Amino acid sequence: MSDLSSTPSAITAQTRPGQIALRWLLFCFLGLFALFYLLPLFVMVTTSLKSLEEIRSGSLVSLPREVTFDAWRTAWSGACTGIQCEGLRPYFWNSVLLAVPAVLISTFLGAANGYIIAQWHFRGANLIFSAMLFGCFIPFQVVLLPMARMLGLMGLAGSIPGLIFAHVIYGIGFTTLFFRNFYVTIPSDLVKAAKVDGAGFFRIFWSIFLPLSLPIIVVTVIWQFTQIWNDFLFGVSFSQAGTQPVTVALNNIVNSTTGVKEYNVDMAAAIIAGLPTLLVYVVAGKYFIRGLTAGSVKG
Amino acid sequence: MRAWLERQIPKMVLAPSFVAILIFVYGFIGWTAWISLTRSKLLPKYDLHGLIQYKRLLAAPRWDTAMDNLLLFGALFICIAMALGLLLAILLDQRIRVEGVLRTIYLYPMALSMIVTGTAWKWIMNPGLGIEAMVRGWGFEGFRFNWVIDPDMAIYAVVIAAVWQASGFVMALFLAGLRSVDGEIIKAAQIDGIPGWRIYTAIILPSMAPIFLSAFIVLAHLAIKSFDLVVALTGGGPGYATDLPATYMYAMAFSRGDIGQAASSAMVMMGVVFAIVVPYLYSELRAKHV
Amino acid sequence: MRRSVFTAASTLALLTASVTSMAQAGPEAEVLHWWTSGGEAKSVAVLQQEFSANGGTWTDMPVAGGGGDAAMTALRARVLSGNAPTAVQLKGPAIQEWYEEGVLANISSVAEAEGWDKVLPASIAAHMKCEGQWCAAPVNVHRVDWLWANAEILQANDIAMPNSWEEFNAAADKLMAAGVIPLAHGGQAWQDATVFEVVALGLLGAEGFDKAFVDLDPEMLGSDKMVAVFDQMRKMRGYVDSNFPGRDWNLATSMVMNGEAAFQIMGDWAKGEFLAAGKVPGEDFLCASAPGAGFLYNVDSFAMFDVDGDDKQAGQELLAKLIVGQNFQKVFNLNKGSIPARVDVAMEEFDSCAHLSAAEMTTSSKEGSLLPSYAHGMAMRGAQSGAITDVVTAHFNSDMSSADAVEMLVTAVANSH
Numbered sequence A: 001m002s003d004l005s006s007t008p009s010a011i012t013a014q015t016r017p018g019q020i021a022l023r024w025l026l027f028c029f030l031g032l033f034a035l036f037y038l039l040p041l042f043v044m045v046t047t048s049l050k051s052l053e054e055i056r057s058g059s060l061v062s063l064p065r066e067v068t069f070d071a072w073r074t075a076w077s078g079a080c081t082g083i084q085c086e087g088l089r090p091y092f093w094n095s096v097l098l099a100v101p102a103v104l105i106s107t108f109l110g111a112a113n114g115y116i117i118a119q120w121h122f123r124g125a126n127l128i129f130s131a132m133l134f135g136c137f138i139p140f141q142v143v144l145l146p147m148a149r150m151l152g153l154m155g156l157a158g159s160i161p162g163l164i165f166a167h168v169i170y171g172i173g174f175t176t177l178f179f180r181n182f183y184v185t186i187p188s189d190l191v192k193a194a195k196v197d198g199a200g201f202f203r204i205f206w207s208i209f210l211p212l213s214l215p216i217i218v219v220t221v222i223w224q225f226t227q228i229w230n231d232f233l234f235g236v237s238f239s240q241a242g243t244q245p246v247t248v249a250l251n252n253i254v255n256s257t258t259g260v261k262e263y264n265v266d267m268a269a270a271i272i273a274g275l276p277t278l279l280v281y282v283v284a285g286k287y288f289i290r291g292l293t294a295g296s297v298k299g
Numbered sequence B: 001m002r003a004w005l006e007r008q009i010p011k012m013v014l015a016p017s018f019v020a021i022l023i024f025v026y027g028f029i030g031w032t033a034w035i036s037l038t039r040s041k042l043l044p045k046y047d048l049h050g051l052i053q054y055k056r057l058l059a060a061p062r063w064d065t066a067m068d069n070l071l072l073f074g075a076l077f078i079c080i081a082m083a084l085g086l087l088l089a090i091l092l093d094q095r096i097r098v099e100g101v102l103r104t105i106y107l108y109p110m111a112l113s114m115i116v117t118g119t120a121w122k123w124i125m126n127p128g129l130g131i132e133a134m135v136r137g138w139g140f141e142g143f144r145f146n147w148v149i150d151p152d153m154a155i156y157a158v159v160i161a162a163v164w165q166a167s168g169f170v171m172a173l174f175l176a177g178l179r180s181v182d183g184e185i186i187k188a189a190q191i192d193g194i195p196g197w198r199i200y201t202a203i204i205l206p207s208m209a210p211i212f213l214s215a216f217i218v219l220a221h222l223a224i225k226s227f228d229l230v231v232a233l234t235g236g237g238p239g240y241a242t243d244l245p246a247t248y249m250y251a252m253a254f255s256r257g258d259i260g261q262a263a264s265s266a267m268v269m270m271g272v273v274f275a276i277v278v279p280y281l282y283s284e285l286r287a288k289h290v
Numbered sequence C: 001m002r003r004s005v006f007t008a009a010s011t012l013a014l015l016t017a018s019v020t021s022m023a024q025a026g027p028e029a030e031v032l033h034w035w036t037s038g039g040e041a042k043s044v045a046v047l048q049q050e051f052s053a054n055g056g057t058w059t060d061m062p063v064a065g066g067g068g069d070a071a072m073t074a075l076r077a078r079v080l081s082g083n084a085p086t087a088v089q090l091k092g093p094a095i096q097e098w099y100e101e102g103v104l105a106n107i108s109s110v111a112e113a114e115g116w117d118k119v120l121p122a123s124i125a126a127h128m129k130c131e132g133q134w135c136a137a138p139v140n141v142h143r144v145d146w147l148w149a150n151a152e153i154l155q156a157n158d159i160a161m162p163n164s165w166e167e168f169n170a171a172a173d174k175l176m177a178a179g180v181i182p183l184a185h186g187g188q189a190w191q192d193a194t195v196f197e198v199v200a201l202g203l204l205g206a207e208g209f210d211k212a213f214v215d216l217d218p219e220m221l222g223s224d225k226m227v228a229v230f231d232q233m234r235k236m237r238g239y240v241d242s243n244f245p246g247r248d249w250n251l252a253t254s255m256v257m258n259g260e261a262a263f264q265i266m267g268d269w270a271k272g273e274f275l276a277a278g279k280v281p282g283e284d285f286l287c288a289s290a291p292g293a294g295f296l297y298n299v300d301s302f303a304m305f306d307v308d309g310d311d312k313q314a315g316q317e318l319l320a321k322l323i324v325g326q327n328f329q330k331v332f333n334l335n336k337g338s339i340p341a342r343v344d345v346a347m348e349e350f351d352s353c354a355h356l357s358a359a360e361m362t363t364s365s366k367e368g369s370l371l372p373s374y375a376h377g378m379a380m381r382g383a384q385s386g387a388i389t390d391v392v393t394a395h396f397n398s399d400m401s402s403a404d405a406v407e408m409l410v411t412a413v414a415n416s417h
Helices: A016-048 A052-057 A070-077 A089-119 A125-137 A140-153 A160-183 A189-196 A201-212 A214-229 A233-237 A246-254 A263-293 B002-035 B052-058 B061-092 B099-111 B114-125 B131-137 B154-179 B183-191 B196-207 B209-225 B228-233 B245-255 B259-287 C002-024 C038-053 C066-080 C093-100 C108-114 C122-127 C151-156 C165-177 C189-214 C224-239 C249-257 C270-276 C310-323 C326-336 C352-367 C382-396 C402-415
Strands: C028-033 C057-062 C087-090 C136-138 C140-143 C146-150 C181-183 C261-266 C285-289 C295-298 C301-304 C370-372
Touching: A016 A070, A016 A263, A016 B061, A016 B099, A016 B114, A016 B154, A052 A263, A070 A263, A089 A125, A089 A160, A089 A201, A089 A214, A089 A246, A089 A263, A089 B002, A125 A160, A125 B002, A125 B209, A125 B259, A140 A160, A140 A233, A140 B002, A140 B245, A140 B259, A140 C066, A160 A214, A160 A233, A160 B002, A160 B209, A189 A201, A201 B002, A214 A263, A214 B099, A214 B154, A233 A246, A233 C066, A246 A263, A246 B114, A263 B099, A263 B114, B002 B259, B052 B259, B061 B099, B061 B154, B061 B209, B061 B245, B061 B259, B061 C382, B099 B154, B114 B154, B114 B228, B154 B209, B154 B228, B183 B196, B209 B245, B209 B259, B228 B245, B245 B259, B245 C066, B245 C382, C028 C066, C028 C310, C038 C057, C038 C310, C038 C326, C066 C087, C087 C093, C087 C310, C093 C301, C108 C310, C122 C136, C122 C370, C136 C310, C140 C326, C140 C352, C146 C151, C146 C249, C146 C270, C151 C285, C165 C181, C165 C189, C165 C224, C165 C261, C181 C224, C189 C224, C189 C261, C189 C295, C189 C370, C189 C382, C224 C382, C224 C402, C249 C261, C249 C270, C285 C352, C295 C352, C301 C310, C310 C326, C352 C370, C382 C402
Parallel strands: C028 C057, C028 C087, C181 C261, C295 C370
Antiparallel strands: C087 C301, C136 C301, C140 C295, C146 C261, C146 C285
């Protein structure tokens, strides 16, 4: 007996054997895909736990014969990123100082912009939206030099606020897109009713739209945090000694031109550098679900 | 008076972002256009010299390869990532207990920087170290998977790694969209006896048009920006078989001190992007004028 | 009572303040470089220690990757934003290029005081000067045209180090018949270019090389001799194993070390790999100059940028003095595998390959065959060398004919100005 629940999921098969077979097929597919996605991570983790001898002599996908965490220790506090051999630790805080404000500011701006474009129709709104969207396609290499000049003129060269500024500017296109697409699905009657009740622009945004926006805030935060945390180009060009983010340090560890390549340290360093983003994904994932099951939009 | 002010508030709030985009996107594009008409080498110079950089660009065989690769890679990457993302979203939507774990597994590639996941893929796809060696070790002597070292096939290897990285995020976008479809409409359709797959194609997918737009823009952005991936996986090689406009531009500007050339390649690339994206945006946003 | 305590305290405070402010007015330098791996970092640390010992403050700004690509990106952005670093690892014509943008400082006062003209070979000194003024300080001399070989394999197959490319081909054919990979190679653009220029030196001779890669003479670039160079490159392509694309240079060196391959054509930094693995020159591995009469050099150096502030300018002068100082030249090069740029450094602690290198540097300097490496950015500017490398790597990775390659070469160079 199939149940008439409101999600599309129960639409597939109507008969019991058919359902079981399809279910198995489903798991098969999902499992195979999971293997595909996990393969590089598996390689990275196992390599980071092997000693250099084993890496040279063993195969790529073999499990480590002897698990050592030396590479992890080195990557965190001992790898050479230049004259200092202090690993990734000193750079982590720079990345946090850079990423958190930039993500918060660009998400907030995107929400406000999306709200305006989706719900407050005025002449040229869509044109402005398209104009802002085009900003999503600029490769950073193109804007690197003029932005450097601008930051110099603004007195922000080599500083974390300068980096935050650059990332916010180039994040606005995306965050506006995500929020606008989300808010467009909210019926305009809601705003009309609120206006009748006497609520103004800011009140409607704060009390009505923002609470509804949890899923899209989560998606936006994931996207922005990933882009900003993992960015290398802006990080290396607009910082100086002391304000370099963790990606610059990672690059210095991994891409050294001469000398023995310590693959295990490289992999460990890459995973460490990626942990905050992974953490954001895991935590945000929970809220994603919570936001959805709370009956977000159509309620 | 008060009503007029009320009407202006949305525009005023939007204005700073819009002005910022005008300066930092369009202003900088204008700057790049200017530089593409100069003979700038190491640092920008502003004396105009006509179309010489474009002539040089068209005479460079490496640029032909880069543009061909962009179109090929871009088309494949966007289509496959969208299809895979949609497929995974539909599959995950089927009420599974381990959905959270699976979702994280599909999503995590985006979290890691390509600087090193690229190295992992390089090993995996290397004939002597990776999959080919492994499968041959299992006894299948004739198995070949040497795309990475084959100049004709290397770009497809890049597609695989790129799809791996981005499809999880697209899946998340689609999943959010699938879950926010109005349940009432589905119930009504089921009561009317419309078959399952038809409900998907006729009701659910069309209502997700804005999500397709977002997914397309995200993927197109990644395709254009693809730099770390190519550098880590193939270094632009073998030869320059996997060169893309982004890597060409970077090489010209920063490795070779030829900023004028880099600017002209950037202008051409943005022209191509403009030509593809603008019609799509127009058709999408047109439909919204309801 | 209180008044005298007060006076004493304030005098003390004043004294302390003036002492600390004096201490902070020492030479300082922010140094941009890409020596980030363990061995190199130790070598640069020597400089930093000497700098500190002389009262200086060193701020490290390392950016790894691509032989300096990422560092050059950062440099450009920094210069444009008005925040240039004090000293930058730059080499070859790039130094003069930056000078032309008007952003380099003049360190002739230090150079003259220390007598650099007397202790540096003429061609190397020329690279450090910008329109007659000294603007950079040389750190080392790398030799690019080395041939490395696994001693055991050569002995087992009764092969001697080849003196000409014909001998090399004969040896390679013999090795292939015996099931050994003749040439270990990593398929990255700069490695293809390295092999190319070493072959070119052998087949064009010193004068030909100079004409082609320093003067960029189109006749030389389009000549039959150049076709012969590409022919030899096609042969070399047959001597490498099929897995070479994308391989890092040090993995190719490992192939020679563990007996998979016999030869590698690589600069003297390969020696560092052999030594790190405990191999002994002359016993486990052999080093010889690759077939060809000449010496292709690659000189690392630090260029001084025009910065404000007495501290920074003092830092530059101190840095320049220390870099060409005897101690740093010796210690750095012992660690790095290259030889000192200064000709009067005591060489006892250096190994046999280094002695060979130093001796040949002197002779080739006298004979006029001490030539800048094109593949490593010493012979010409980035735009031109990049154009040539594009052709070389395209030819190596395809089945392009030598005649077509030469045509492409001439067009590419003409198109790169």
